[in-house]
Amino acid sequence: xTKWFIIVFSCVxxxxxxxxxTDSAAFFIRDIYRQSYTEMQSYKWLTTLTKDIGPRLSGSxxxxxxxxxxxxxxxxxxxxSVWLQPVMVPHWVRGEKEQVLMIAEGGITITLKxxxxxxxxxxxxxxxxxxxxxxxxxxxxxxxxxxxxxxxIVFFNRAMDLGQLSTFSAYGGAADQRTTGPIAAAERGAVAxxxxxxxxxxxDSPHTGMTRLSEEITNIPSLALSTNDAAVLSNTLKNGxxxxxxxxxxxxxxxxxxxNVIGExxxxxxxxxxxxxxxxxxxxxxxxxxxxxGSGCMHSMEVLYRLVKNNYKPRRTLRCVLFINEENGxxxxxxxxxxxxxxxEFYTAAIESDAxxxxxxxxxxxxxxxxxxxxxxxxxxxxxxxLEPYDIELKRGxxxxxxxxxxxxxxMLIGMRPDNARYFDYxxxxxxxxxxxxPRELASGAAALTSLVFLIDQYxxxx
Amino acid sequence: xTKWFIIVFSCVxxxxxxxxxTDSAAFFIRDIYRQSYTEMQSYKWLTTLTKDIGPRLSGSxxxxxxxxxxxxxxxxxxxxSVWLQPVMVPHWVRGEKEQVLMIAEGGITITLKxxxxxxxxxxxxxxxxxxxxxxxxxxxxxxxxxxxxxxxIVFFNRAMDLGQLSTFSAYGGAADQRTTGPIAAAERGAVAxxxxxxxxxxxDSPHTGMTRLSEEITNIPSLALSTNDAAVLSNTLKNGxxxxxxxxxxxxxxxxxxxNVIGExxxxxxxxxxxxxxxxxxxxxxxxxxxxxGSGCMHSMEVLYRLVKNNYKPRRTLRCVLFINEENGxxxxxxxxxxxxxxxEFYTAAIESDAxxxxxxxxxxxxxxxxxxxxxxxxxxxxxxxLEPYDIELKRGxxxxxxxxxxxxxxMLIGMRPDNARYFDYxxxxxxxxxxxxPRELASGAAALTSLVFLIDQYxxxx
Numbered sequence: 001x002t003k004w005f006i007i008v009f010s011c012v013x014x015x016x017x018x019x020x021x022t023d024s025a026a027f028f029i030r031d032i033y034r035q036s037y038t039e040m041q042s043y044k045w046l047t048t049l050t051k052d053i054g055p056r057l058s059g060s061x062x063x064x065x066x067x068x069x070x071x072x073x074x075x076x077x078x079x080x081s082v083w084l085q086p087v088m089v090p091h092w093v094r095g096e097k098e099q100v101l102m103i104a105e106g107g108i109t110i111t112l113k114x115x116x117x118x119x120x121x122x123x124x125x126x127x128x129x130x131x132x133x134x135x136x137x138x139x140x141x142x143x144x145x146x147x148x149x150x151x152x153i154v155f156f157n158r159a160m161d162l163g164q165l166s167t168f169s170a171y172g173g174a175a176d177q178r179t180t181g182p183i184a185a186a187e188r189g190a191v192a193x194x195x196x197x198x199x200x201x202x203x204d205s206p207h208t209g210m211t212r213l214s215e216e217i218t219n220i221p222s223l224a225l226s227t228n229d230a231a232v233l234s235n236t237l238k239n240g241x242x243x244x245x246x247x248x249x250x251x252x253x254x255x256x257x258x259x260n261v262i263g264e265x266x267x268x269x270x271x272x273x274x275x276x277x278x279x280x281x282x283x284x285x286x287x288x289x290x291x292x293x294g295s296g297c298m299h300s301m302e303v304l305y306r307l308v309k310n311n312y313k314p315r316r317t318l319r320c321v322l323f324i325n326e327e328n329g330x331x332x333x334x335x336x337x338x339x340x341x342x343x344x345e346f347y348t349a350a351i352e353s354d355a356x357x358x359x360x361x362x363x364x365x366x367x368x369x370x371x372x373x374x375x376x377x378x379x380x381x382x383x384x385x386x387l388e389p390y391d392i393e394l395k396r397g398x399x400x401x402x403x404x405x406x407x408x409x410x411x412m413l414i415g416m417r418p419d420n421a422r423y424f425d426y427x428x429x430x431x432x433x434x435x436x437x438x439p440r441e442l443a444s445g446a447a448a449l450t451s452l453v454f455l456i457d458q459y460x461x462x463x
Numbered sequence: 464x465t466k467w468f469i470i471v472f473s474c475v476x477x478x479x480x481x482x483x484x485t486d487s488a489a490f491f492i493r494d495i496y497r498q499s500y501t502e503m504q505s506y507k508w509l510t511t512l513t514k515d516i517g518p519r520l521s522g523s524x525x526x527x528x529x530x531x532x533x534x535x536x537x538x539x540x541x542x543x544s545v546w547l548q549p550v551m552v553p554h555w556v557r558g559e560k561e562q563v564l565m566i567a568e569g570g571i572t573i574t575l576k577x578x579x580x581x582x583x584x585x586x587x588x589x590x591x592x593x594x595x596x597x598x599x600x601x602x603x604x605x606x607x608x609x610x611x612x613x614x615x616i617v618f619f620n621r622a623m624d625l626g627q628l629s630t631f632s633a634y635g636g637a638a639d640q641r642t643t644g645p646i647a648a649a650e651r652g653a654v655a656x657x658x659x660x661x662x663x664x665x666x667d668s669p670h671t672g673m674t675r676l677s678e679e680i681t682n683i684p685s686l687a688l689s690t691n692d693a694a695v696l697s698n699t700l701k702n703g704x705x706x707x708x709x710x711x712x713x714x715x716x717x718x719x720x721x722x723n724v725i726g727e728x729x730x731x732x733x734x735x736x737x738x739x740x741x742x743x744x745x746x747x748x749x750x751x752x753x754x755x756x757g758s759g760c761m762h763s764m765e766v767l768y769r770l771v772k773n774n775y776k777p778r779r780t781l782r783c784v785l786f787i788n789e790e791n792g793x794x795x796x797x798x799x800x801x802x803x804x805x806x807x808e809f810y811t812a813a814i815e816s817d818a819x820x821x822x823x824x825x826x827x828x829x830x831x832x833x834x835x836x837x838x839x840x841x842x843x844x845x846x847x848x849x850l851e852p853y854d855i856e857l858k859r860g861x862x863x864x865x866x867x868x869x870x871x872x873x874x875m876l877i878g879m880r881p882d883n884a885r886y887f888d889y890x891x892x893x894x895x896x897x898x899x900x901x902p903r904e905l906a907s908g909a910a911a912l913t914s915l916v917f918l919i920d921q922y923x924x925x926x
Contacts, residue, residue, distance in 0.1 A: 035626075037626050200903065362854065421901055
């Protein structure tokens with residue numbers, strides 16, 4: 001009875017005063033967690049997004065349908081406004097299923113599981129066949145004489161270093177093979193590139209992801225092999241010459257009109273100070289983009305949904321932004337930042353959730369161009385202790401790709417850091433599906449983000 | 464090159480001096496994590512334990528085989544001693560597959576998925592049939608008149624409260640239905656009890672677990688229904704009278720000789736101060752006891768394995784203890800504590816891992832009878848910051864069932880707290896299998912425990 005009374009009292013307080021006491025804030029956060037865990041709103045939306053709509057590569061019909069659905073869904077929240085921000089996005093298509101045949105000495109031929117890398121060109125309908133040369137790194141490629149590379153298929157086979165504390169560090173340490181490996185190989189005369197999938201698991205699912213081309217060099221078909229098949233290829237190479245036959249029909253089409261989806265609640269006290277929470281709404285075309293980044297988008301929608309549902313009147317302006325085209329262009333984030341800068345907007349905090357729908361461990365923080373991280377974190381520590389019962393804290397370093405352009409006009413840039421043990425088992429592969437998202441873990445992320453947005457809205461980032 | 468030099472230097476330091484600098488300790492912990500993540504030793508052992516041996520209910524042949532395997536495995540570590548501590552354990556057997564038929568009005572009969580509760584008696588070969596009465600709590604049962612209970616099957620149907628921050632709290636809030644519900648119902652004249660499984664998921668797998676009987680009342684067949692079938696039964700009851708036919712042949716047999724498995728490294732500086740790390744080696748007879756508590760046992764074995772492998776000479780005596788019979792008797796923990804008290808042993812810390820093989824979040828701490836938690840945590844905070852990069856901290860409150868008897872002779876009692884979102888999806892059900900343990904999450908637990916044991920060994924728990 002006593003407890004019930006206090007909670008009601010705290011809710012009254014929240015609605016009656018602009019800034020609430022930390023006692024009331026603690027009860028409000030507890031309510032947010034309870035509601036997130038019992039309603040599972042993010043998980044319900046994610047089910048629709050993944051099972052009724054599916055993967056959402058920029059420029060695809062699915063992505064257009066998803067944008068329409070998200071706007072319609074946000075329209076029901078009772079926000080002050082929901083709008084679409086137009087963005088021209090690249091439209092890369094995978095085409096027919098990739099064919100990769102490994103032809104070993106003696107003519108033994110085995111099919112390897114592979115996915116073309118995003119933005120990479122196709123081989124043409126006849127495919128290409130060439131000898132394979134394996135390297136572990138771009139440095140090793142540099143040291144090879146031209147004759148060993150020209151006309152060959154370069155195979156980048158360095159595994160992610162699982163000894164790293166974070167799988168994101170392990171990914172960062174291996175990703176150059178995918179992002180710049182193909183063009184580096186092409187510059188030396190290679191005809192195609194295959195890489196070992198950037199994955200923390202040893203399995204049969206290849207992991208795609210963007211590769212960078214240049215204006216000069218665009219004709220380098222590039223694919224990722226499953227980690228199992230990368231091992232097969234590497235082992236076969238130990239016994240002699242190996243050729244690959246590769247056939248892909250992927251291509252980059254004309255740019256397509258697409259949109260960022262934006263929902264907003266105007267602030268009562270400081271309407272010109274914006275707190276942004278977002279994720280990216282595009283995904284790769286395999287799997288369902290459930291963790292990457294359906295989870296972050298549903299998290300961000302739930303922040304505004306939950307606060308409105310609790311009749312919360314924010315002091316600052318709150319925005320949920322679902323950015324388009326993070327995966328293969330960052331056009332959504334770029335367009336958003338350009339307009340924000342043009343309009344002289346100010347972001348108290350820009351927060352991104354793009355590390356999966358797992359149990360959150362911390363928020364990684366950096367500051368905008370005109371702020372000090374020490375001063376900011378020191379001030380915030382005064383209220384961040386309210387998140388201690390939830391095992392959430394602020395850590396140094398972080399942000400997100402889509403919000404990175406806001407640095408000149410932002411107080412803080414924050415990236416949510418969930419447990420990362422499983423993320424790269426699924427990332428960019430056909431395993432990034434709803435079945436690999438746990439409802440309660442997803443709800444923890446939504447609750448943590450909502451609580452953080454609430455606290456920053458209440459108490460700001462400086463004294 | 465520089466980094467490599469420092470690591471070698473730090474290892475030298477570790478071997479040459481009894482107490483190491485915190486700089487060296489930081490490097491040593493980083494090495495422990497790297498080795499745990501890349502070697503996956505706990506996961507390899509857990510694969511043998513779950514797939515080659517299987518579930519390990521006290522008194523079963525499997526449990527004897529597991530004990531033999533664990534001793535043989537620890538014998539290879541190069542410890543100072545490995546021994547078996549004899550314990551008489553209860554020997555409950557499930558018998559034939561449970562039969563539960565729901566007979567609704569009009570004679571419609573549906574089979575419900577159920578598991579007998581541990582230690583509960585069977586119905587006899589003919590089974591029993593009676594009308595069902597649903598209650599939500601023991602309090603509600605108390606308020607009912609005798610005539611509504613006598614001769615009936617009482618159905619406890621209160622769900623775990625998912626709004627709780629920890630699923631362990633949710634479990635704690637619902638578990639009385641299983642532990643004391645049956646006997647409370649029997650005391651009022653009920654002929655059997657069924658409960659809604661204590662589960663965080665809505666599915667078809669019933670969750671077993673121990674129920675308590677008394678000397679007076681032993682004849683109350685008790686089962687858990689899957690959460691789906693509990694919903695079916697409850698919905699059917701809304702439309703009129705329902706009878707259940709229940710047939711179980713479980714029974715409690717004669718006690719069996721079993722063992723705790725203990726491995727030890729003698730301390731160099733303070734051999735009489737013991738740091739214990741352990742889990743319970745018995746499991747329920749469904750599933751594979753992978754999370755509960757194969758994970759904690761493999762964690763504990765890896766602590767000693769890893770330290771010996773790094774030529775670490777502990778200052779205090781380190782013990783790994785695999786306790787038998789936590790699930791349905793606690794005889795292993797009780798026998799261990801009795802001997803420890805008899806021998807006037809002293810435990811600097813007794814640490815238990817019995818909350819699953821998920822990513823650890825914190826260590827829950829309490830103190831023994833003669834210590835102050837404030838003073839101890841304050842002292843330890845001086846070195847616990849070395850675990851900050853690993854997102855691990857000490858929290859107030861915790862321990863473990865098996866180590867609880869050591870309170871009179873312990874400085875600290877500590878329970879590892881992993882992420883708990885998924886634990887009760889699997890707990891005590893046929894879903895507690897290796898496939899639901901993630902290798903890297905399991906490795907995180909082993910590394911965290913090893914690091915904690917190392918730090919307590921180095922710096923103690925008081926100044």
